[in-house]
Amino acid sequence: MKVTIPGGKDYVYMATLGIGISRLLQIIANKNHDNNGIIWPKEIAPFMVTIICNKERVDEANILAQTLSELKISNLVDKRDISLPRKLIDFEMTGIPTSVVLGNNTKNGHCEIKFRKSKNNIFCSTKKVAKIIYNKS
Numbered sequence: 001m002k003v004t005i006p007g008g009k010d011y012v013y014m015a016t017l018g019i020g021i022s023r024l025l026q027i028i029a030n031k032n033h034d035n036n037g038i039i040w041p042k043e044i045a046p047f048m049v050t051i052i053c054n055k056e057r058v059d060e061a062n063i064l065a066q067t068l069s070e071l072k073i074s075n076l077v078d079k080r081d082i083s084l085p086r087k088l089i090d091f092e093m094t095g096i097p098t099s100v101v102l103g104n105n106t107k108n109g110h111c112e113i114k115f116r117k118s119k120n121n122i123f124c125s126t127k128k129v130a131k132i133i134y135n136k137s
Contacts, residue, residue, distance in 0.1 A: 032117075038095035039116045045097055049075040049133060052087045053102040060126060061102055064111075067130050092116070098136070100129055 029038045042048060049068060053061035061077050068075045076096065078087050084103045091099050101112040106123065113122045113132060122132060 032095075034116070036089075036092040039097055040095040042097055045074075045095065047074045047076040047096050048098060049073060050091045050094070050096045050099045051075055051077045051102065052084065052091060052099055053077070053079065054084055054104060055081070057102040057108070060108065064100065064102075064126055064129060068133070071130055071134055073130070073133055098133060100126075100133075102126070 028041065028044065032039045032041055040046070051061045051065055051068075058077075058079050061079065065075050065077045078091070080087065084101075088099070088101070095116075097116050099114045099116075101114065103112075106112055109126055110123065111126050111129060113124065113129060115121075115136065124132060
């Protein structure tokens with residue numbers, strides 16, 4: 001490419017070393033987010049599902065995590081001793097695409113599945129969770 005500058009013409013040289021991993025993550029974050037934070041695409045998400053539970057339902061969460069793991073659905077169980085709303089905020093900020101909530105609004109044996117990208121919430125039996133998530137992924 002030639003550029004005309006006062007006093008004559010000069011060549012402009014430009015080179016690139018390619019797109020690095022940090023640039024790719026920036027692009028993905030820019031294209032996959034909402035007002036609450038990033039939503040990782042399922043192909044690169046650190047986990048496919050976060051299981052969020054209150055203290056009373058930790059055993060139920062562990063059983064569900066084992067079931068999902070057997071189906072090769074990566075999951076993270078949030079058993080921290082903090083409030084459920086705080087756990088939900090953290091879930092949205094980490095960008096994991098799906099959450100299963102075992103909380104006060106659902107009785108034992110039932111849960112709420114939240115899909116970040118589509119904003120769909122499904123209330124169902126914990127026995128159906130694996131099938132629903134497996135079919136959606």
